[in-house]
Amino acid sequence: MYLNYISIFNFRNYKEFYSTFKPDINIIQGENASGKTNLLDAIYFLLNSHSFISKKFLEKQKESLLKGNVIKDISYNITISLNKNKKSLINSKNRSLKDFKTLFPSIIFSIKDFTNFSEKKYTLSLLDKFSFVENPNIIINIINTLKQLKFKRYLFEKKDYNTIKIINKDINKNIQIIQENRKKSAQTINLYLNKQNILQKNIKIVYSPFLFDEKIEHLEIQTMHNIFTLYKDSINILLDENNIFSYSSVGEKKMVLFTLMSSLINHYNIYEKEPIIMIDDIESDISKKNLEKILDNISKLKNQIFITTLGNIKMINANILTLSEGT
Template sequence: MFLEKISLSNFKNYQEASYTFSSQVNCIVGENGSGKTNLLDAIYFLALSKSSIHHQDAHNINHDSEFMLIDGVFKKNNRTHQITCSIQRGQRKILMHEKKPYEKISDHIGQFPVVLIAPDDTELIKEGSDERRRFFDGVLSQMDNEYLNDYQQYNRILEQRNSLLKIFADRNFVDQDLLDTYSDPLVKLALRIYKQRRNFIDSFLPIFKKHYAIISEGREEVEIIYESEVGSGEFPQEFRLNRQTDVRAQRTTKGIHKDDYIFEIGTYPIKKFGSQGQQKSFVMALRLAQFEMIETLKEAKPMLLLDDIFDKLDDRRIHSLVESINNHTFGQVFITDARPERTQKILEEVKAEVKYFTITPEHKTVNS
């Protein structure tokens, strides 16, 4: 599976642009601010129907325009698939396969899997639980459409229940039966999602540890501990008894939206005790494990997007990456770099076909 070509209209700083890619290695070079990351984000958007950077779709529209469009052609199992995504300001996003809109956009997720490694990936370690849940939910969503549907439904009901709790707090009155119409399905979904996350992390952990051992040359032990109050065995009762706390807080204070994944190195939190190099190795192992698990389940190599990572990797890690490309560990690879001469020198060792794209400042129409 690979992305053969892409066309952009009014996507971020691109007014009109088209690119035809190599099925192997694509190197996108240019000055900082020229739009290299935006091109990677367009590929990510086409694969997952959302940006890796902006949570609001409208933020991806060129500031001087009323709409944006991304159109691309994937090749998968000897067939071509045209995917088109368009957004009009003030209207819902439209995603099409072969010019026919998807009934549910979630049906698209996982069809053309992608893994992104970016400079700010260490935020997974440094920031709060939201970032770690978002990572693992993203991996699971590409692997399992049932999980994605459960997760989306949970968030919809959670939002409705929170709105109801605010109304109850404002009126100083609680309709217990009405609250139950949201609480009961939320608990059922929480238990299902917990089981899916628990099973996933049990499968993910040995693969992650294998990749970390390779990257770090076995220097230290690492661990991921999945923490969830939903797995206590008494969660349905605890959730029900907590409703007065929820009314006072005007939000749902228990559930799988409070889960966390604790990252450890040598039995200590890597956030506090891990060096920069150890943290980078930890995140790289997370991404490589993500790649391997998706490849195994989908029986196809995900596209690998490497955004400006050469500044963040030492020579040993860069050499390991090049070896992986030469060993056909990856399928289609996209690499961005602001220093073309460095990229060319690194990729001289790559035996695969390498295609270069230079993004020039004149592509840029507005800051984004």
């Protein structure tokens, strides 16, 4: 699977833009503020029907249009219209978030990911991405749980405790399904990590689900807020048996995150889903030796890859797209 071209109108710093891409490695280079990350976000938006940079982006957007063509088993024409009434079309038909993520799998490695890496919500979401590869319906459980938790906040305000207890049964059922998938994903990730050779250290995921009981239910009613949520589970990432967020350098943390992303890419590829890979700002806080290891790993992939750089990354036979300020 690969993105054949993208057409942009009035998206972030882009007024009008068009570019074709190679099915393998595409390097987007340019100075700071030239629009490298914004172009990557446009590509991500086209494939996922949402931004990887800002959830509130649509609130500030007057009118934007993204178009592109993905070549897979067949040709898919995608149109994302961003205004008061957002439209996400695939071959002229409105499609859901699940449709986009199932049809056009993609993996992003960005400075935003690294900034969020130490947050439990991010690492648990990474487990959910592994679950999604084998079980795309897991996204329905997650969306339903988020809706139910939002509704519960409203019920707290109304002090409707009987309905809260009824809703809790559905929430518990959905979260138990998510937790079972997370357990399996943690085991799968550790199998990949045992085979990794980017970092010559032992990396391990330790996951433990948070269990709901009557005590938690009573405590929620007393405090009038949700305690049992999607992100209460415990998860730790160990590097040579030490928690990476307590003992590892910035460079090591970035290498661990890239290794986890590589495991996710391999998991997709084993299931022949061939995700499009987007890598933003890989150079900072990485030694030259480790950067070479990462680029060597990337060069062996058969996926379409987009990499942003200030101009320091050179790869054989890559398509080079140079941006200038005010593109």
